Amino acid sequence: MAKRATKRGDERTDLSGSRDVLICGASFAGLMAARQLAGSGADVLVIDRYEIGERQTSACAIPTAWLEELGLIESEKQRFDSVLIHTAHGSIRLPVPWSFSTFDYPSFCEMLWAQCDAEFETAKVNGRAESGTAGSPITIDTDRGEITSPLVVDSLGWKRVLAAGAHYQPPDQPLSRGLEVHPPGGNVDLEVFINRRYVPAGYGWSFPADDEVRVGVGSFDPYFPVRPTTDLIADDLEVGKTGYQGNWIPHKLRPATGDGIFFAGDSAGHCFPLTAEGIRPALYFGAALGMELRDVVEGRKSREEALTGYHEFSAGHQWAFDWLLRAQKLLPKIHPRLVKPTLAASFKSGGSGDYAFNKYLDIAPPEFAALATRTLSAKGQRRPRISARA
Ligand SMILES: Cc1cc2nc3c(=O)[nH]c(=O)nc-3n(C[C@H](O)[C@H](O)[C@H](O)COP(=O)(O)OP(=O)(O)OC[C@H]3O[C@@H](n4cnc5c(N)ncnc54)[C@H](O)[C@@H]3O)c2cc1C
Numbered sequence: 278m279a280k281r282a283t284k285r286g287d288e289r290t291d292l293s294g295s296r297d298v299l300i301c302g303a304s305f306a307g308l309m310a311a312r313q314l315a316g317s318g319a320d321v322l323v324i325d326r327y328e329i330g331e332r333q334t335s336a337c338a339i340p341t342a343w344l345e346e347l348g349l350i351e352s353e354k355q356r357f358d359s360v361l362i363h364t365a366h367g368s369i370r371l372p373v374p375w376s377f378s379t380f381d382y383p384s385f386c387e388m389l390w391a392q393c394d395a396e397f398e399t400a401k402v403n404g405r406a407e408s409g410t411a412g413s414p415i416t417i418d419t420d421r422g423e424i425t426s427p428l429v430v431d432s433l434g435w436k437r438v439l440a441a442g443a444h445y446q447p448p449d450q451p452l453s454r455g456l457e458v459h460p461p462g463g464n465v466d467l468e469v470f471i472n473r474r475y476v477p478a479g480y481g482w483s484f485p486a487d488d489e490v491r492v493g494v495g496s497f498d499p500y501f502p503v504r505p506t507t508d509l510i511a512d513d514l515e516v517g518k519t520g521y522q523g524n525w526i527p528h529k530l531r532p533a534t535g536d537g538i539f540f541a542g543d544s545a546g547h548c549f550p551l552t553a554e555g556i557r558p559a560l561y562f563g564a565a566l567g568m569e570l571r572d573v574v575e576g577r578k579s580r581e582e583a584l585t586g587y588h589e590f591s592a593g594h595q596w597a598f599d600w601l602l603r604a605q606k607l608l609p610k611i612h613p614r615l616v617k618p619t620l621a622a623s624f625k626s627g628g629s630g631d632y633a634f635n636k637y638l639d640i641a642p643p644e645f646a647a648l649a650t651r652t653l654s655a656k657g658q659r660r661p662r663i664s665a666r667a
Contacts, residue, residue: 292398293422296322297574299482300395300564301402301417301439303329305559306384306542306566307432311393311566315653319574321395322426324419329401330386333522334434336457336484336491337385338467339556341378342643347560347652348392348570352385354379354486357467364616366418366473371624374631375638379465379486392653402438405536415537427644428539428570432563435527441536445455448499449526451546453479453553456523457493460516464490464546471608471616475506478609483514492516495553497528497605507568526553528605531596533591534584541566545591549640550598551605565590571652574629597640 298314300307303325314321323627337354344350359372390397406416406423414427431439435452438444445452463485470481473590479496492511494503503523511518531540531546547562548555570589574577578586611619624630639643 282653285632288365289399289421291323291422292324292400292419292424295425296320298322298395298428298430298570299417299424299426299556300324300432302430302432302434302544303327303390303397304334304432304542305556306544306547306563307430308389308393309560309563309649310432310539310541310567310570311395311429312389313564313649313653314571314574315359315392315394317571317574318491319571321393322424323393323395323397324400324402325329325397326399326401326422329390329397329640330383333382333459334494334524335382335556336482337380337382337486337556338377338484338554339380339383340643341376341619342559342637343646344378344380346643346649348586349380349385349388352380352388354381355379357501359467361466361468362617362620363452363470363472364620365474365613367617368590369392369617369620371620371630372424373634375464379467379484380417381486382651390563400431405441411537411612428573428583429537429568430539430541431544432541433544435525437531437540437544438542440540440544445525450499451527451529452499453495453497453522453526453550454499454501454503455489455493455529455553456507456521457482458507458511458516458518459489459491459520460511461488462490462516463488470510473613475510476501476503483510483516488517489520490514493523495526497609499525526555527603528553529596530591532588533566534588535583537580539566539570539584540589547591550602551608552601552637557641560562561645562591564645566654568649578583 297319298321300323358376400419400421403418406418415429416425468483475481476496478498481494484491494507527546528550533545541563543557547558569583573583
């Protein structure tokens with residue numbers, strides 16, 4: 278069981294009061310939004326129920342270039358220039374024209390946080406305290422008091438805690454589900470298993486990360502119980518069944534703003550259907566959001582303009598989510614005997630394969646991470662503080 282390092286007793290002081298920016302959720306999307314505010318002079322508070330990097334939320338595989346462009350390459354554990362896909366009727370290796378890396382979650386978060394100059398506190402977010410009038414600051418209820426801010430970010434994951442109205446109640450929602458084990462071990466290949474032995478609609482995986490492997494099953498059907506077949510794939514691969522971690526995974530884009538709140542990462546459905554790759558989009562949309570918030574705290578935009586700009590930026594990617602969702606629906610319909618020939622025809626090395634992988638990377642390209650890095654002011658050169666305009 279993961280060790281809880283969260284504050285207790287006297288350390289849990291009252292956080293009530295107001296801030297220029299309140300970011301709820303300190304994983305990929307939230308930390309990235311906070312990073313883009315470094316040097317702005319804004320009073321930014323980031324809160325999460327756990328310490329930063331305490332609870333790993335994924336198998337932590339990402340295109341290597343994103344680690345490089347964000348200055349996080351030291352968190353890399355292992356690099357892969359191909360994906361080895363096992364079907365029920367043979368295996369096929371798909372060369373990738375760029376590389377994937379697995380990384381260490383605590384180091385990644387620690388390094389990303391080192392690029393921020395915000396304040397962090399552990400607190401559980403309960404929801405909105407009151408709705409207020411349109412355009413007025415928003416008050417958030419936490420277990421350490423009520424915190425008010427004109428700029429509130431929900432990067433709390435798929436539950437979309439700060440949304441008004443009814444929330445997703447799984448399983449009857451557009452959610453996939455994933456579960457994995459993290460035993461010690463080693464391997465050279467990033468492996469994907471498209472095999473109904475493990476899941477009728479979805480895939481299994483084995484992602485090595487130097488001295489451990491992350492082995493699991495993801496189902497596009499939220500009703501399919503992934504625990505028995507996560508154990509099955511671990512047994513088949515002869516790895517230990519230790520360090521279980523799993524969650525619901527959104528596979529539909531949701532509005533990135535609502536009732537004055539900015540949503541980023543899984544809370545906005547920023548997780549690609551088919552591949553369930555959610556880290557890169559969480560960083561990508563988190564960066565875009567951070568840049569919008571920076572425009573507000575530095576007086577270049579009103580909050581309403583930032584809400585509109587960010588909403589449109591996110592919605593402008595609907596085509597990509599639709600494209601991948603269509604592929605997600607198609608995959609389980611392919612006869613098991615035809616999966617390998619279909620992959621071979623679709624991913625010809627150097628031709629259609631490179632095209633498909635590059636088009637996929639371009640949905641959230643590493644150049645955007647480079648742009649986000651360039652827009653940061655040098656740390657320590659804080660600009661005069663400008664309060665956010667509502
Ligand atoms: C088994 C599995 C494996 C995966 N593997 C990969 C992979 O290899 N690569 C990839 O790209 N994607 C992967 N994903 C998807 C990826 O994990 C998510 O898309 C990604 O973590 C989303 O990032 P996020 O910042 O939006 O939310 P999260 O990473 O879920 O972070 C949400 C944060 O909010 C905090 N929080 C939640 N509720 C509250 C509350 N009420 N109060 C205070 N804090 C709260 C949590 O503690 C957490 O820190 C995987 C998912 C699963 C389930």
